[in-house]
Amino acid sequence: MSTAIPDPIPAVQVDVVAPDTAAHPDVVGRGGRGSGRPRRGRGSGLAGIGSRPGFLTYGLLTAFLIGSAYPLWWSFVVGSGTNATRGETLPLIPGGNFAANAQRVFDAIPFWLALWNSVLISSIITISVVTFSTLAGYAFAKLRFRGRDGLMVFVVATLAIPTQLGIIPLFMVMKELGWTGTIGAVIVPMLVTAFGVFFMRQYLVDVIPDELIEAARVDGANQFRTFLTVGLPAARPAMAILGLFTFMTAWTDYLWPLIVLSPSNPTLQTALSQLQSGYYIDYSVVLTGAVMATIPLLILFVIAGKQLISGIMAGAVKG
Template identity: 45%
Template sequence: MTTIAQTRQRANDRANRRRDPFRATPLTKAALLFAILLSVFPIYWMIVIASRTTSQAVDTPPPLLPGGNLGENIARVFATEDAHFITGLTNSLIVTSTVTLSVVLISTLAGFAFARLRFRGRKLLLGSILLTMMVPIQQMGIVPLYQLMVNLGWTGTLQAVILPFLLNGFGVFMMTQYTEQAVPHELVEAARVDGATTMRIYWNVILPAVRPGMAVLALQVFMLNWNEFMWPLIVLTPENPTVQVSIAFLTGQHTADYALIFTGTALSVLPLLIVFIAFGRQIVGGLMEGAVKA
């Protein structure tokens, strides 16, 4: 069946090609390849410098191919005591995983309620979430947030960089939309008829159905939180940093040693690169799906 359909499709394509507005001209292809080149080059460059010696990094003309010093540079980054790089990496992994898991949990719970339950004030509360999505709370409220952390005695601790980021209106909004689309009303009703409690419905009906949406949200939250810079820079100490703060410290203290700085930077990008390579298709798919609904 599919083969016949495909053959027919192909024949159709061939017939339409001449007046097909979606045909890619050689110019289009060249432009796209150029765009890819520009996109990839800075990352490639990061690897080139990270695998060179400190003196090669400032050669003229600049080196264009990777060298053989990556291992040595990595050892140097880890040995740079004042940067606390290993602590930074570990902290970032702890903070980002905690934030990701919590935001996904909070968002699926609230998304379920907003999408499939009836209660007084539902529209108003959902509206208030949409409204606050426009406010960059972490930047605007930075002074009182800091005061709060001082009063709680939490400055320099990981909970100080975890808790404020559990507040994620986008997550709730996204899971509300996803639940609406992925879980038919009838499914929830049927479970109710069978006497399931709301929590049971959440566990047995909603969670299995929204799993793909959860994955996309998790990926986005992970990437966003891994990159967080301003708030950790202020509330954490150089001795107990996240990886981004650690790199800022490297650049500040070892200004000229690009091989060292770039190795640290490359290491900090590595977890995201792994996520991207493993889940690239889902990330693109999730972004595109979200965009159409927004």
């Protein structure tokens, strides 16, 4: 019995055609080899996202900068001149009396005592508000406890109460404690603010993943260590913004220090109001004092400007 041997399968010739790199340059990757994916060029994809702002954007920013800086410059120009300078239309060139007007400010009010009081009050209030607001905000955002949501609603509801409604009861409390006339009466009511707690809670509720907190607990970290290693680093951008805002608010506060402090122990804002007493007001001296009171805030913004920008950018990316 013979076995038939099948015929061999004929070989099929396959012609491999190289891609036309001249007609399609986007398919060429590194080293001239085809990458299989089109190469993104400057005109493809999301090219407009990273583009530089145009002339209109720079023009609007320049106009906004000039409009924001001109009031301070006008105050400096009037403060460096005489009382008659303020009657000029849009004065631009400063005079030569700023040092003399500054000396008149020193003679009229206890400037250095008021400056020290303002720095001390603003610094203590800022440190306290940032510390307690970060702790409370982290607790409201990431801890589970009974009555958390109801307590947060109560904190937010206090923001709707005008500060002026509590001035008289607060003054009576300070009088009973014997604190009237002291800077403690200005510091203690401002040690914790509802806005600070709400601000930090809203920031931390989304910026810290729950999985990261659970991982820290699995590693054996307690609640406080979890806050130090996870919560605190994530909260730093918001802490910078809250600190600057709180310092500015405490620095420019006028009504409550005016009520509770004596004229011999003022803050800088209440001391400047003494320059406007009497029948004749020399606005060149008043504006000189105002410019001098603004200098510490400008220094603070120069020092903490990087943290402020990083905090704003972190909030923008988070949103």
